[in-house]
Amino acid sequence: MLGRGLKRKLSDYEENMAGLSSAFDSSRSLSYPLRRQLVLNMCLTKLQTYKMLVEPNLHRSVLIANTVRQIQEEMRQESNQQPINVCPGITPSTHSYVESSGVSLQLPSGISQQESHCCDLRSVEDPIENSLLIVSDDDMSSAISSILKDLDFVEDISPPTCLVPTGDDQPKFPENTGLKLEDDRQDLKGAECVFGSFEISNSTSYLKDLAIDDIFEDIDTSMYDSDFCCPPLMPPRPPSLATEEPLKTFPSCNSSSASNIQICRADLSELDHIMEILVGS
Amino acid sequence: SLAGFGNLMQDVLWCFSQVKGTIDIGVTEADIISTVEFNHTGELLATGDKGGRVVIFQREQESKNQPHRRGEYNVYSTFQSHEPEFDYLKSLEIEEKINKIRWLPQQNAAYFLLSTNDKTVKLWKVSERDKRPEGYNLKDEDGRLRDPSMITVLRVPVLRPMDLMVEATPRRVFANAHTYHINSISVNSDYETYMSADDLRINLWNFEITNQSFNIVDIKPANMEELTEVITAAEFHPHHCNTFVYSSSKGTIRLCDMRTSALCDRHAKFFEEPEDPSNRSFFSEIISSISDVKFSHSGRYIMTRDYLTVKVWDLNMENRPIETYQVHDYLRSKLCSLYENDCIFDKFECVWNGSDSVIMTGSYNNFFRMFDRNTKRDVTLEASRENSKPRAILKPRKVCVGGKRRKDEISVDSLDFSKKILHTAWHPSENIIAVAATNNLYIFQDKVN
Secondary structure (H helix, E strand, C coil): CCCCCCCCCCCHHHHHHHHHHHHHHHCCCCCHHHHHHHHHHHHHHHHHHHHHCCCCCHHHHHHHHHHHHHHHHHHHHHHHHCCCCCCCCCCCCCCCCCECCCCCECCCCCCCCCHHHHHHHHHHHHHHHHCCCCCCHHHHHHHHHHHHHHCCCCCCCCCCCCCCCCCCCCCCCCCCCCCCCCCCHHHHHHHHHHHHHCCCCCCCHHHHHCCHHHHCCCCCCHHHCCCCCCCCCCCCCCHHHCCCCCCCCCCCCCCCCCCCHHHHHHHHHHHHHHHHHHHCC | CCCCCCCCCCCCCEEEEEEECCCCCCCCHHHCEEEEEECCCCCEEEEEECCCEEEEEEECCCCCCCCCCCCCEEEEEEEECCCCEEECCCCEEECCCCCEEEECCCCCCCEEEEEECCCCEEEEEEEEEEEEEECCCCECCCCCECCHHHCCCCCCCEEEEEEEEEEEEEEEEECCCCCCCEEEEEECCCCCEEEEEECCEEEEEECCCCCCCEEEEECCCCCHHHCCCCEEEEEECCCCCCEEEEEECCCCEEEEECCCCCCCCCCCEEECCCCCHHHCCCCHHHHHCCCEEEECCCCCEEEEECCCEEEEEECCCCCCCCEEEECCHHHHHHHHHHHHCCHHHCCCCEEECCCCCEEEEECECCEEEEEECCCCCEEEEECCHHHCCCCCECCCCCEECCCCCCCCCEEHHHCCCCCECCEEEECCCCCEEEEEECCEEEEEEECCC
16 A cells, blocks of 8 residues: 555564563563663654654654653753763663763663662663663654654645634635645744655656646535535526536545546435425325 | 342343454454444444445334344445545545544434544435335436437326335535544534544534634644644533533643634633652553543533543543543553553543443453443453353453452453454443444343343
8 A cells, every 4th residue: 555654574673672561561670770761762663663654643653752751851850960970881782872081971771879789780681771772862852853843744724823704704715726835934844844754856747647637626516516405496407418417516635536426326316305305205 | 039149230231132243363454343333312323444434233123023132233324435545745645444423413314424534524414215206207217318309298207115225425525624633523512513623633614514614723833843742532512512622642631612712722621630649650641641532411521531541520620530440450560561562552432321320441352341430330341252142141251460360360461452442332322332343343232121
């Protein structure tokens, strides 16, 4: 199917994660910093996976981003409260850590006053810890903002300002037939972000591919078809067109399907209804 | 008699009535039921599935000859409501899955319902035809047009009986108003308007007008990076057409009054329970996200479902719910695993019975739970083919949380998390419930004595 997200294969990493999450649930001996690290890694992995989808789930992304924010805030508070400490035994297993003047490592796995505490736990937690990614504060922030930016879809509806109809004004039409970029700066920014993640190499190529009819399919003519206020008699028409021409009443917007049997049925049943009135059931 | 002895809910014994759907081992994804809804009289029961189809069941008239078959539900109409679509502009596929069905109250011989997928709401008319006019002047019996110059005699068409035909026709298509995914629709008590809610916005529609809608709630921030909360469900008050509620991913409910302003960004009431510090975990916010909100029939209460509990709120008390029911608290110690396999994001619905005295919601392993608000008793039942003998009484189930497992109990680790009951419905006035278990629809009734 087009546009679908990638199908994940169960990798070693994920099998490891499943084992780790069971360890999280069942084991009480996992230290709090390690549990937090585990959750953080899971969150970032999920966000990373969502970013690869064409349309990430907004609800889940927000919940996961909030969890990352919560952990991030906690870590920030900890690093503000305590001096930076070195835990020599812990070996980071991957890329993102900050090294300043040689000694300090930014240890997201919790900064403990007691080195011995770290080293004692080493024997239990090393295999677990070695499989976790070490993540910086910047990594967390950028993971959150990049997934949320991806969810800022360019809107094809008008900005929803107050829609109280006055005597003269028409209420805003929520639909249009083309892409409408907002004037607002933030929406432009959103537009750029969205287009940044899509591969539209030639902006006119897909217009050429569309049949002309498809472009006009989403014009809604249903206001011309009225269910409850139709006159009892049909307006005069040439007999050859009398009952056979279905009104194009309900075009499916964005639909690639040209035929719509239900449209014809709607029209015929309407005529049957009129016949019944005339005949007097 | 001892019929009720030992059962948790002694007033009602639930029996199997019917099951719809195939028993195939491999489930076609399109057949997975995604919504279930009785109409206002309970005469009709509608289901929507992932394949975009709607199936309507009708309750048969009760027969004096077979009093124990208290009105079975049989297929009345089946139609394709939504088709998969492709949004060329955003390069996205739009799923045909039916997210919600809501019935309109019946005003004439035809039935009307709203069905929605992620983007488009449709109004469907379901009507019967058992007569057909014959003897047209301008066309012959096959429908072919007659040459008007050959017509010399005029006749009046007459209605002749025909086999009953049930037709579903789309009457309105309400499209292009939602950028994000629609999660709820709700018919207003004025029967002239309804609302549709997506992750960030709620729109108000008039049934007659499809090319415009009023936006009444918008929580999209100017900068999406500041987004921390989404709308998860919304519903109109059953009697007050100006009042509605919507729930959020942060576990809060807002009640809005449309009379105060056109854009209801400022709530009239804000319902939130303070967090219990002893239950705090990394997953606290995720499990607090409300997956469903329902007004009671009386309009005095709202019920919310989050991952582990069902809560009943009094509209007059905003600072905490008046009742909290544990659906499956034994999962609290499994949250990391449930997060890892995404089950923690499952959206369970909840329903009231007709008298608002009992509430029901689903769980895993095809279990569903009922809570009697008066007696404070609860029961766990299972929707399974094994318990599907006609009029067999459902046996209460129990999950063993530790220690010695009794013979009929099931341990937490043995639960099947792929068998989830997300959608249930309760007949508006009788003890008849419909439970959707993946691709099967179970109908249970209370025991007839």
